[in-house]
Amino acid sequence: xxxxxxLIVTLLFGLVTGLPQIARSQxxxxxxxxxxxxPVSDVxxxxxxxxxxxxLGQVLARVSGGEDLTTKPGYxxxxxxxxxxxxxxxxxxxxxxxxxxxxxxxxxxxxVQRLIAQFGASTAGVKPPVLLVVRGPDGxxxxxxxxxALADAVGKRGYPVSFADPAQLPDLDKLASADPAAMxxxxxxxxxGLVLLGDVHASxxxxxxxxxxxAQHWTAQGSGSDLLADGGNSAADRLGQALNVIGAxxxxxxxxxxxxxxxxxxxxxxxxLRADPSVQNVxxxxxxxxxxxxxxxxxxxxxxxxxxxxxxxxxxxxSAHDGADVSLRWLH
Numbered sequence: 001x002x003x004x005x006x007l008i009v010t011l012l013f014g015l016v017t018g019l020p021q022i023a024r025s026q027x028x029x030x031x032x033x034x035x036x037x038x039p040v041s042d043v044x045x046x047x048x049x050x051x052x053x054x055x056l057g058q059v060l061a062r063v064s065g066g067e068d069l070t071t072k073p074g075y076x077x078x079x080x081x082x083x084x085x086x087x088x089x090x091x092x093x094x095x096x097x098x099x100x101x102x103x104x105x106x107x108x109x110x111x112v113q114r115l116i117a118q119f120g121a122s123t124a125g126v127k128p129p130v131l132l133v134v135r136g137p138d139g140x141x142x143x144x145x146x147x148x149a150l151a152d153a154v155g156k157r158g159y160p161v162s163f164a165d166p167a168q169l170p171d172l173d174k175l176a177s178a179d180p181a182a183m184x185x186x187x188x189x190x191x192x193g194l195v196l197l198g199d200v201h202a203s204x205x206x207x208x209x210x211x212x213x214x215a216q217h218w219t220a221q222g223s224g225s226d227l228l229a230d231g232g233n234s235a236a237d238r239l240g241q242a243l244n245v246i247g248a249x250x251x252x253x254x255x256x257x258x259x260x261x262x263x264x265x266x267x268x269x270x271x272x273l274r275a276d277p278s279v280q281n282v283x284x285x286x287x288x289x290x291x292x293x294x295x296x297x298x299x300x301x302x303x304x305x306x307x308x309x310x311x312x313x314x315x316x317x318x319s320a321h322d323g324a325d326v327s328l329r330w331l332h
Contacts, residue, residue: 033062033127033160034087035106039148043091048103049083054156055105056082056112061158062127064116072119085111100145127243128312129162130154130235131190133169134198134228141166142200149225153232154196159239162190172197176208178215180316184331187313194311196235200227209235211242212310213317213329242307250280253302256324257315258291265330266292272314278305293324302326 036055040047056079060069069075087106094100132150134142144151144163151161168189169175170182176197186195197208204221205228216238220230260266273282273296281297298305306326309315318329 032106034059034109034112035104036155037092037102037104039152040091040101040103042101048089051103052082052086052089052105053079055103056085056107058155058158059107059112060116061156062160063112064119064158069116069119074118078115082107085115094145127159127308128192128194129160129190130194130196130239131162131164131186131192132196132198133164133172133175134196134200135172136200137202141169147228150196150198150228150232153229154236157233157236157240159194159236162192164190175210176215178210178213178316180213180329180331183210183213183313183316187331191313192311193313193315194239196231198231205231207231207234209238211239212307212315242304243311250297250299251301252295252297253325254285254323255294255296255302255306256291256318256321256327257294257330258289258318258321258327259330259332260290260292261332265332268314269330272309272312276305276308278308291321293321 036058038051038055040051085108087108089105092102136142154161170185175182195210199206206219209216273279278299283295285293285295302325315328318327321327
């Protein structure tokens, strides 16, 4: 394949500036998967101990690479002894009537990773948050206080959540169809490619989950907290099928990425790939127009790798390209 102007520029950019170091220094640090906020009813020892166990279960789910650890020998004991690997914790009182009380808990990273290794699992990369955008019966986007059951259900399955600012959202109809411009806006504002849209009405809710620029739709019957919790669990089930892929061997293949307009796009793409723990090696094979063909060696199937990469919000699934096993599109 003939080298295009983009490839020549990107290679020169890397030689002159030290590509990996600069790209990494500009990356936005992800939220820590080792910190969890758990609701509590009071500051008693019993409530605090239960919160520690609940929080450790969520952290293990986040970091374990998708394996179900609950049946592993010693899992229950690990939760009972969660207090022993906590770095710090702090009570937080929120607004409301009555005011809410939560406990923010941060675990020691090394201790958590050792626990996961003892269970025979492997650690995974930090998953981006699931942005919750839910409209109530009046058509208004619900705030954090109205989405507790939904956030709790998603969080217990190992996925962090974030909450939408109604004043900073693209057109929701376009977002529900995974419109690239709407997804680009979400990526800039909320740093994620995972969005759970909901329309709650009197007898149920309509849900849309967007992951990697692909939209899944379903409806559910019910009301109140049970309806929201069911929506969160359904979304987590769908995310798990796409993101919690555990590789049994090293896979080599080719990846086509279009939409690269500058050397900085190239730098950020390589930084993103190298930051994924399953990626072992990346080599640029050639370029054409605004796209690059890359040889990738990874510890999981390439379609699973693509799902994890697009979850971050900088990439979407792209149109098939000759010579590529997987095609993606860079978002601006």
